[in-house]
Amino acid sequence: MAILDKEKVSVIYGTPTMHADVVYRASQLSEEERRTKFATVDYVISGGASISKQLMKQLHETLGLKKSICAYGMTETSPATFMAQLNETGEKKCYDTVGYIMDHTEAKVVDQNGRVVPFGTAGELLIRGYCNMLGYWEDEQKTKDTIGPDRWLRTGDQFILTSDGYGQVVGRMKDLIIRGGENIYPLEIEEFIQTHSDVLEAYAYGIADERMGEEVGISIKLKENAKLNVDDIKAFCKGKIAHFKIPIESVTVANALS
Numbered sequence: 001m002a003i004l005d006k007e008k009v010s011v012i013y014g015t016p017t018m019h020a021d022v023v024y025r026a027s028q029l030s031e032e033e034r035r036t037k038f039a040t041v042d043y044v045i046s047g048g049a050s051i052s053k054q055l056m057k058q059l060h061e062t063l064g065l066k067k068s069i070c071a072y073g074m075t076e077t078s079p080a081t082f083m084a085q086l087n088e089t090g091e092k093k094c095y096d097t098v099g100y101i102m103d104h105t106e107a108k109v110v111d112q113n114g115r116v117v118p119f120g121t122a123g124e125l126l127i128r129g130y131c132n133m134l135g136y137w138e139d140e141q142k143t144k145d146t147i148g149p150d151r152w153l154r155t156g157d158q159f160i161l162t163s164d165g166y167g168q169v170v171g172r173m174k175d176l177i178i179r180g181g182e183n184i185y186p187l188e189i190e191e192f193i194q195t196h197s198d199v200l201e202a203y204a205y206g207i208a209d210e211r212m213g214e215e216v217g218i219s220i221k222l223k224e225n226a227k228l229n230v231d232d233i234k235a236f237c238k239g240k241i242a243h244f245k246i247p248i249e250s251v252t253v254a255n256a257l258s
Contacts, residue, residue, distance in 0.1 A: 001025055001037065008040045015048035015181030019059055020211045026062045035064065043067035047080065048181030049213045050169045053095045072098035072167060075183075076146065076153060078131040081105050082167045097166045105129040108152070109161045122170045125159035126152040177206040179214050182244050189245055193218055196236055198226035207249060218247040228252065 001022075003009060012022065026034055043066055044059055056068055067086065073079035084099035101107050108116050109123040117123040132153045135143035147153050156174035161167055177184040186204035193202040201221040206214040222228060230250035237246040 004037055004041070010040050010042050011045060012041060012043075013045040013047075016046055016051040016055055017049075017180035017212050019044060019046055019051065020055055023055070023058045023062050034062065038063045041065065043069060043086075045069045045071060047071040047073070049178045050098075056095050068094060070094075070098045072169060074155060076133045077127050077129075077155075078133070081107065081127050081129075081131060093166060097162075097168050099166065101165045101167065102129075102131070105131055107161060107167070109159055119161060119163040122158050122160050124173055125155045125157050125161070125167070127155060128152045175205075177204070177214050177216055179206075179209075179216065179244050180212045182242075184216060184245050189216060189218065189241070189247070192237070192241055193220065193233065193247075196228070196233075198223050198228055204247070215249070216245060216247045217249040217251070219251045222252055 012019075014022075026038070029037060041063060044063070046056075046068070047070070051070060056070075059065055059068060067088075069084040069086070069088075071080045071084070072082040074081075081102050082098045082100060083102060084094065084097070088094060088099075106128040108126050109121065110126060111117050111123050128151050132147065132151065135147065145154075156172060156176070158170040158173050159167055160170055172178075175186050177186060189204040190202045193199055193204075199220050200223050203219045205217050205219070207217045209215045218233065220228065220233075228250070230247070233250045234246055
């Protein structure tokens with residue numbers, strides 16, 4: 001917030017989590033203080049994860065924004081492939097879409113059999129263009145699973161494409177958890193939790209969270225007579241895995257029987 005005054009910031013770029021924090025901090029100010037603090041801010045750009053329509057509206061109302069821009073992409077596509085335009089008008093396109101397909105980029109939405117679906121129909125988004133990566137480092141199988149021989153890259157995201165080139169994220173077809181714009185792979189957490197001497201099996205999943213987008217939850221099957229709670233799990237993880245990957249919720253499904 002101090003930088004806004006010092007640098008006279010005109011654009012705020014960040015993930016939905018960062019924007020939620022800005023809204024919270026701004027809400028602590030008086031209307032006059034907000035007007036002064038954000039006087040130079042013309043618009044915000046949001047990326048890294050899907051931003052809710054509600055948060056976007058809060059940004060506009062709290063900061064008095066003139067514009068807001070959403071972008072969509074992934075590391076594998078360098079990253080942005082859709083982005084709202086500065087001259088965009090209309091609440092629906094500003095709040096409900098991730099913008100317009102980028103230049104020199106192809107996009108299509110397919111069903112589970114790989115057939116292109118009609119505009120306005122949900123399916124998996126595929127991207128092709130100069131922006132696509134060549135492949136995963138030293139992981140030929142994952143590269144083949146992600147990029148076809150025709151160079152179409154599977155995003156794993158459920159998506160709707162409109163006839164005028166705008167896109168809307170519906171959900172994810174893979175189990176990736178996105179917490180505050182950070183990508184978290186459940187298997188990595190599961191394998192780590194299962195190194196605990198009292199844990200037999202573990203299953204990681206995403207929990208909806210207003211601020212972070214998602215938090216990490218873990219369901220565990222304990223060994224016979226073992227007892228663990230969420231504080232024990234947090235203590236076990238602390239300093240061993242990234243802080244944003246530590247589960248906030250732990251559910252014991254059952255204890256193993258001898």
